[in-house]
Amino acid sequence: AEAKRYKFVVITHATAVPFFVPVRKGAEDAGKLVGAEVVYTGPAGFDIQRQVEFMKSAIAQKVDGIACTLPDPSAFNDVVAEARAKGIPVIAINADAPKSERMAYIGQGNYEAGRSMGEQIVKLLPNGGDVLLAIHTAGAENLEARIKGVKDVLDQTGKFKYRVVATGTDLVKAESLIGAALQANPNIKGMFGVEDVTGIAIGHIIEREKLKGKVMGGGFDLVGEILDAIQRGDMQFTIDQQPYLQGFQGVMELYLNKKFAIAPADINTGIAPVTAASVKAVKDLAAKGYR
Amino acid sequence: MGGPPFLSVEGVSKSFGATRALDGVSLSVERGAVLGLAGENGAGKSTLIKILCGVHRPDAGRVLLDGRPHQPRSPAEAEAAGIAVFHQEIPVCPDLSIAANVFLGPRMPRRGLGPDWRAMERRCVELYRTLLGEEIDPRRLVRTCSAAEKQLALLVRVLSRDARLVILDEPTTALAPPEVERLFAIFRRLASQGIAFVFVSHMLEELVQLSDAIAVLRDGRNVGTLARGEFDLGRLSQLIAGRTVVQSGHRSAAEAAEARLEVRDLGQRGGFEGVSFRLGKGEILGIAGLQGSGRAALVRSLFGAPPATEGEIRVDGVPTRIARPQDAIRAGIGFVPEDRHALGLFDDMDVKLNVNMAGLPGFSRRGLLDAGKLRRVAERMRDDLSIKAASVDAPVRSLSGGNQQKVLISRWLALRPRILLMVEPTRGVDVGAKQEIVDLVLALARDGCTCVISSSELEELLRLSNRVLVMSRGRVARELAGAEATKDRIILAATT
Amino acid sequence: MDAAARPKKRLGAVARIFGLRDFGVLVAAVLIAAFFSVITPTFLTSYNLFNILRQTAELGIIAMAMTMLIVAGEFDLSVGGIYAVAGVVTGVLAGRHDVNIWWAALAGMTAALLLGLLNAVLIASTRINSFIATLSTMMVYRGVAMVLSEGQPISFRLDFFMDLFGRAELFGVLPVPVVWFAAWGVLSYVLLHRTTFGVRVFATGDNREAAELAGIKTTRVKATAFLLTALASGLAALISLSFLRTVTPTQGTGLELEAIAAAVIGGTAMSGGVGSILGTFLGTFIMAEVRTGLVLLGTDAYVQDAFVGLVIALAVIVNVRLSTRRR
Amino acid sequence: MDAAARPKKRLGAVARIFGLRDFGVLVAAVLIAAFFSVITPTFLTSYNLFNILRQTAELGIIAMAMTMLIVAGEFDLSVGGIYAVAGVVTGVLAGRHDVNIWWAALAGMTAALLLGLLNAVLIASTRINSFIATLSTMMVYRGVAMVLSEGQPISFRLDFFMDLFGRAELFGVLPVPVVWFAAWGVLSYVLLHRTTFGVRVFATGDNREAAELAGIKTTRVKATAFLLTALASGLAALISLSFLRTVTPTQGTGLELEAIAAAVIGGTAMSGGVGSILGTFLGTFIMAEVRTGLVLLGTDAYVQDAFVGLVIALAVIVNVRLSTRRR
Numbered sequence A: 001a002e003a004k005r006y007k008f009v010v011i012t013h014a015t016a017v018p019f020f021v022p023v024r025k026g027a028e029d030a031g032k033l034v035g036a037e038v039v040y041t042g043p044a045g046f047d048i049q050r051q052v053e054f055m056k057s058a059i060a061q062k063v064d065g066i067a068c069t070l071p072d073p074s075a076f077n078d079v080v081a082e083a084r085a086k087g088i089p090v091i092a093i094n095a096d097a098p099k100s101e102r103m104a105y106i107g108q109g110n111y112e113a114g115r116s117m118g119e120q121i122v123k124l125l126p127n128g129g130d131v132l133l134a135i136h137t138a139g140a141e142n143l144e145a146r147i148k149g150v151k152d153v154l155d156q157t158g159k160f161k162y163r164v165v166a167t168g169t170d171l172v173k174a175e176s177l178i179g180a181a182l183q184a185n186p187n188i189k190g191m192f193g194v195e196d197v198t199g200i201a202i203g204h205i206i207e208r209e210k211l212k213g214k215v216m217g218g219g220f221d222l223v224g225e226i227l228d229a230i231q232r233g234d235m236q237f238t239i240d241q242q243p244y245l246q247g248f249q250g251v252m253e254l255y256l257n258k259k260f261a262i263a264p265a266d267i268n269t270g271i272a273p274v275t276a277a278s279v280k281a282v283k284d285l286a287a288k289g290y291r
Numbered sequence B: 001m002g003g004p005p006f007l008s009v010e011g012v013s014k015s016f017g018a019t020r021a022l023d024g025v026s027l028s029v030e031r032g033a034v035l036g037l038a039g040e041n042g043a044g045k046s047t048l049i050k051i052l053c054g055v056h057r058p059d060a061g062r063v064l065l066d067g068r069p070h071q072p073r074s075p076a077e078a079e080a081a082g083i084a085v086f087h088q089e090i091p092v093c094p095d096l097s098i099a100a101n102v103f104l105g106p107r108m109p110r111r112g113l114g115p116d117w118r119a120m121e122r123r124c125v126e127l128y129r130t131l132l133g134e135e136i137d138p139r140r141l142v143r144t145c146s147a148a149e150k151q152l153a154l155l156v157r158v159l160s161r162d163a164r165l166v167i168l169d170e171p172t173t174a175l176a177p178p179e180v181e182r183l184f185a186i187f188r189r190l191a192s193q194g195i196a197f198v199f200v201s202h203m204l205e206e207l208v209q210l211s212d213a214i215a216v217l218r219d220g221r222n223v224g225t226l227a228r229g230e231f232d233l234g235r236l237s238q239l240i241a242g243r244t245v246v247q248s249g250h251r252s253a254a255e256a257a258e259a260r261l262e263v264r265d266l267g268q269r270g271g272f273e274g275v276s277f278r279l280g281k282g283e284i285l286g287i288a289g290l291q292g293s294g295r296a297a298l299v300r301s302l303f304g305a306p307p308a309t310e311g312e313i314r315v316d317g318v319p320t321r322i323a324r325p326q327d328a329i330r331a332g333i334g335f336v337p338e339d340r341h342a343l344g345l346f347d348d349m350d351v352k353l354n355v356n357m358a359g360l361p362g363f364s365r366r367g368l369l370d371a372g373k374l375r376r377v378a379e380r381m382r383d384d385l386s387i388k389a390a391s392v393d394a395p396v397r398s399l400s401g402g403n404q405q406k407v408l409i410s411r412w413l414a415l416r417p418r419i420l421l422m423v424e425p426t427r428g429v430d431v432g433a434k435q436e437i438v439d440l441v442l443a444l445a446r447d448g449c450t451c452v453i454s455s456s457e458l459e460e461l462l463r464l465s466n467r468v469l470v471m472s473r474g475r476v477a478r479e480l481a482g483a484e485a486t487k488d489r490i491i492l493a494a495t496t
Numbered sequence C, D: 001m002d003a004a005a006r007p008k009k010r011l012g013a014v015a016r017i018f019g020l021r022d023f024g025v026l027v028a029a030v031l032i033a034a035f036f037s038v039i040t041p042t043f044l045t046s047y048n049l050f051n052i053l054r055q056t057a058e059l060g061i062i063a064m065a066m067t068m069l070i071v072a073g074e075f076d077l078s079v080g081g082i083y084a085v086a087g088v089v090t091g092v093l094a095g096r097h098d099v100n101i102w103w104a105a106l107a108g109m110t111a112a113l114l115l116g117l118l119n120a121v122l123i124a125s126t127r128i129n130s131f132i133a134t135l136s137t138m139m140v141y142r143g144v145a146m147v148l149s150e151g152q153p154i155s156f157r158l159d160f161f162m163d164l165f166g167r168a169e170l171f172g173v174l175p176v177p178v179v180w181f182a183a184w185g186v187l188s189y190v191l192l193h194r195t196t197f198g199v200r201v202f203a204t205g206d207n208r209e210a211a212e213l214a215g216i217k218t219t220r221v222k223a224t225a226f227l228l229t230a231l232a233s234g235l236a237a238l239i240s241l242s243f244l245r246t247v248t249p250t251q252g253t254g255l256e257l258e259a260i261a262a263a264v265i266g267g268t269a270m271s272g273g274v275g276s277i278l279g280t281f282l283g284t285f286i287m288a289e290v291r292t293g294l295v296l297l298g299t300d301a302y303v304q305d306a307f308v309g310l311v312i313a314l315a316v317i318v319n320v321r322l323s324t325r326r327r
């Protein structure tokens, strides 16, 4: 008989965020490769309640597998269990809830990503000092986890004083507010954004104020503006979670599980941060949506 | 009679900021008596009433009800003390039914937690039947009612409260003579049962007809209380205005003149039909009729708001399509609507903009607003019409009712219209100002402007018009020219 | 010139028959459901329909209270903030300080009511527009939720309380949030459409001065409506935290506009004085069925919200058309 | 009983002197500035003040157009969506398809105007409330921006265009967005307060039926105001993309409420018929100075928005108090 065309659903917690574009591409590429239908969906902005509803809808459709972010330690336990009970495999990508019945986790934890940013900062500023941490939406769970990771590393050294600025998702406002914070404290030795918006803003400010080399800069994710800033030398690094891999492997593992009953396995997608040394290679791929 | 009066007001004063609305007013009402309250616009009548019913608190003085101090802190308290008030501004809730409006308030009949709609509706029908001799649908939304029907609903409301003191602030401005007659009969009957009335009106005939005594306010002071027998129309109008008001005369039938406005078989679905007339230059046509006779709709249709659906309109012999107000304005037609607040005035704007609103295109100079011309024209109109305003920069809402009305009329006069349409041009305006407006219209006609006036005040209509068109159920019931037109003939034609 | 000035048949008698006023929105809801049922077989399953109802519970509870408030002539943009504070207070006490969940929930509800009271007092004492007043309290309340929770989500252990408010399924199928939704709906319906308080609410929003002159204490009516809205936000927070076993300080962002949209789809007039609980229920349902239907259809993530917007517009137009024709 | 019924002195002559109408909000703006200047020395530096002005340019341009629209009696919640579409259209053409930036910008502006036209037509033809109508178009437009950009930010190469709209500094200090802001401000001021069109706008919002009877085509007035608002959103998008060299499909989220808030802080009445461009300018400035001041103070990230909310409420209260006393 003709092999069944599988239908997999990929659900992320904020589809409007550029970060997830490579996740989507990875998932869709994997789908094409194995001849499965891949539907990418989820709430536009962070909203647990709504994300649960997306998962319930997927269950209602009796899809063949779900790859989804689980950005809360317990909110998704029921719905994941429900899917599993109905024979639908569930794989966590990007954000994990270890206590849920998800079969595997593919990604790098936000907290770990934050820690790796913290380690970069310590490397850049071995003597410590005042640093600025920027976040676009205070209280967004994944971002808070990253901030916490950064803080924990910095606290361990005992040499850093940090301040957190919340800017909103609007880039104009972000630049302005981070600029103001820089004005308020001329001793600042570095500025680091835990997502793309503040990351881009930091790159722009260092360029405009000609602070290259005087103030260190770092960001998150492989967006063009940040990579440009690294190439110019205005910023020193950005943290990459290889989101393409999260989407790609998520769908692959679902497929393999469904087709050959291969048990999904955890994959750590985290690698060393992108710095001036590696930026050139990464940039072309990022423009194509792979990184 | 002996004993203290039922209601006595002793030296009551009230100021709003710099405006002294009431200045030591004293007056009293006996049980079973009707006290008329007269005075110019802004004399303080409504303010006094709002003190009696707990909307405002007096700055000085006191009020005694039944010999005891009466100081309500809210309308609910006043109602509990046996006072029912008909307010001048006709405060209804348009999206509630007639029954709900009639019974609205803390004492709305209830069954358990809920309102007892069935009882309310039944009583509402009964009240209309016994009080007005009318059959109504109590579930009808007030939004769909005409001004007169709203006024009647609030009157029914006031009369249903079993009050000891009934206060009526200009209750008849939208009503036709037969309705007024019927209401007055009810007021008299209730008075004979011992209920006290305070009755405010600018229609002196009504005041004279109904009141046992009339108190006249001027600038917040009681300038005299006249007992029955002491008052007549002339004396009253002099006391109100503080000067002798000369009533200018009725104009003779029209001189033959070239046709300015011709209307043939005009009709509007649900409004009126088959209306034809021909008006000469400088002629004044009065339109009479009961509420719902289609008279206001007819006048509005000549301004395209909304347009007639059948028939033809000719201006100066030229067939003219009037689909919207702009068309009418272009044809040299002006329109003074019946409700100056809802349809005429821009409350947040000053006098000069209100005056010039219809002629805006003429105030653009090199793309910018010509502020100098705006002021010049407004000041000229103010002087021509003797509008009393601190300046043309004063907000229009700071003017008295009569002066607000003059502002509205001046808006069209500034455009030198060939035809001026008016509905209830003197509603709620005091005697002095009323006469000034009448004079204004007559002068306008002398200058060759043709006027169409719809009004429920027959005296005024008769004083103004060369001819009167009486409407009944959407059709022209009779056309009365010159001396033919009398009050009795009009009422007869309107009611049969 | 104006819709209101057009001739209208007297429908009095018809309008009072319950439900006919909400005919337009009912038609819209059914049409949408029919559309999705034809296109995707999963739509018309009891699992999916209960899922839609479950999903609307929180929004619906708040939207129905908001309806009362809008009918009374005010808005509350701070509902999302209150929802977050109520959840966070409960969460911090029960999840972090091991206070008994019942006491914690009581504290959460009390907090919600206090915030509602603050709204009411602010608007009554300053008479500033409630749109802007609650826009500012929205930001303040959200800040409170952030500070109290330290920006972190809070999780709970499983408990009977959770079952009662969010997790149990009556008769094995009916999710308990739907029961709460229904209960609050009946309560709101009775309050707004079957009590004299409801009449006062309509009168206040219809013409505040007229209501005052008729002896209605309109400030008190509005304050009560603000409190009820806050209460609804608190209840919704308890249902949400029970169902998810998590609260986040950012929860309920954008809820205010959705609640207003649901009410308006259901025929509530933004200018006050007109509205119905049944209409709002249907409005909430429409929003949820569109969302779910689109997901079942596999609509692209980027255009889902766009379609929801489109359907909101269509539903309002259908409702306005059908109602003006009948009035 | 009502605020409007309170005693009011006739200030006629005084009111005409430009700006005194906006006295309350001016006082609020100055008080806030004084407060921050005392507490933190960096506040009163030209760098910081220009930074504040630069930061307000986009919001301010939109808020001033929104003021006209609110004065005319309508709202536009879709400004953020239009802002995003205008930016994305320009970005996709210039950044991805190498179209000349000037043509791309023209296309972006055209798109903005078309979306504004769509709003105007929707509201004029269906007469549904503009709040709900533009709430739905907001979602639709945002979806358009997402689809066109494929959800990704788009970057530009540096260009003379960028200098002209966003990056140049006149005389070495004055950022060019501030110049655009000022130019648009003067234009809006003249349009609203110094032309017959402005009088028509006020008349339409003050009393629509009376305006119709005075021969004003109120539908056309409203449509023009919608178009101007869309134009402002487009201009703001060009400034933003020039300054940032980046457009994102999510840019401008929440802009609509900020623009309304700025207008209302500046004394614009939500019910139409009252408002001023200068007031809105000051309102925008207040919002920005508070945000910046709080950052300079080193306020906790979690409570920044809460303080902004607090100040919005205070500013509106101060303004309402001062204006009713003077009117």
Ligand SMILES: Nc1ncnc2c1ncn2[C@@H]1O[C@H](COP(=O)(O)OP(=O)(O)OP(=O)(O)O)[C@@H](O)[C@H]1O
Residues within 6 Å of the ligand: B016, B019, B020, B021, B039, B040, B041, B042, B043, B044, B045, B046, B047, B048, B088, B398, B400, B401, B402, B428, B430, D005, D006, D007, D008
């Ligand atoms: N709420 C108010 N606020 C400010 N001024 C007021 C208020 N109410 C009345 N006034 C002023 O008080 C004075 C008396 O007004 P009032 O309404 O009592 O007059 P009136 O005799 O009823 O006039 P009319 O015949 O036009 O109804 C007027 O100058 C009016 O401007």
Ligand SMILES: Nc1ncnc2c1ncn2[C@@H]1O[C@H](COP(=O)(O)OP(=O)(O)OP(=O)(O)O)[C@@H](O)[C@H]1O
Residues within 6 Å of the ligand: B041, B042, B046, B088, B089, B170, B340, B397, B398, B399, B400, B401, B402, B404, B427, B428, B429, D004, D005, D006, D008
């Ligand atoms: N809010 C207000 N502020 C100042 N004066 C007011 C206010 N409201 C009413 N007035 C004044 O009170 C007086 C009575 O006005 P009101 O509009 O109540 O009656 P009116 O002018 O006779 O109109 P109508 O009979 O059509 O209701 C007028 O002098 C008016 O200017």
Ligand SMILES: [Mg+2]
Residues within 6 Å of the ligand: B045, B046, B047, B088, B169
């Ligand atoms: Mg009066």
Ligand SMILES: [Mg+2]
Residues within 6 Å of the ligand: B041, B088, B170, B401, B428, B429
């Ligand atoms: Mg009057």
